[in-house]
Amino acid sequence: MDFDxxxxxxxxxxxxxxGYVADALFFAKKRQRAVSAFLNQPQRSAMDVEVINQLEKEPLWVEYSRSFFPVLFLVLIVRSFVVEPFQIPSGSMLPTLKIGDFILVNKFSYGLRLPVSNNLVVEIDDPERGDVMVFRYPKDDKVNYIKRVIGLPGDRLRYENKVLYINGEPAAQTFVAALPAGNPNRKLLRESLSDVEHEIYNSLQPGQNMREVVVPEGHYFVMGDNRDHSNDSRYWGFVPESHIVGKAFAVWMHWEGWSSLPSFSSVRVIQ
Known part of the structure; x- marks a missing residue:
């Protein structure tokens, strides 16, 4: 079972x-009444302070509720409506995002959504072409994916000979280098999507073409920057607006695994 x-x-x-509210409204008052009743007794002893402390003592569940509720509530608000951290588990967004990158996702860029249900309650902006977007995988909405937004509602898209065509126009590509050294089957390119320039990897081996598709209303077409090693809209279709999580905007840490130390040298804004 997936952990939600x-x-x-x-x-x-x-x-x-x-627990916090129940104690404030009922149980705290009950303890106060018990203390008052004890203090009104005519006979007093040296044990009064100890008895009073016992009567005033909060149950363990009240201590936990009072301690954890404010912290958990703040985490819920920040995580649901402001920013949420994610870790990159695969190389589908290379070279932009590496395996082990820890990223921050803006949760209000595309509107405020309720936690768990993900229902949109406040509209703000729509995804734009070139955004790096986190969304719930349409085939399994318990899994989060991260890809680049390629097609907006109404766009006509096709992918032919490693070139992306948007509404009949090819996305401009500029050769940068053959990377990494010793791997002649992969090249680094710089691609332009509207006003967004970013780098992509393409294999020199023949790839699979995609016939022209039209993005439906309320949906988005996404692709990984590692074009020949990405499970994206070319294979499973469009991302519904209801599955959007947020916009990735920064890498704040890189950690390859337990055998290495976290690194903060790769802190950067995501393009």
């Missing part, structure tokens, strides 16, 4: 919130 962190977080906030 957003759902777990919402449940944790709800449980601790109910």
């Amino acid at each position: 962190f957003a759902l777990v977080l919402v449940i944790a906030v709800a449980v601790t919130g109910v």
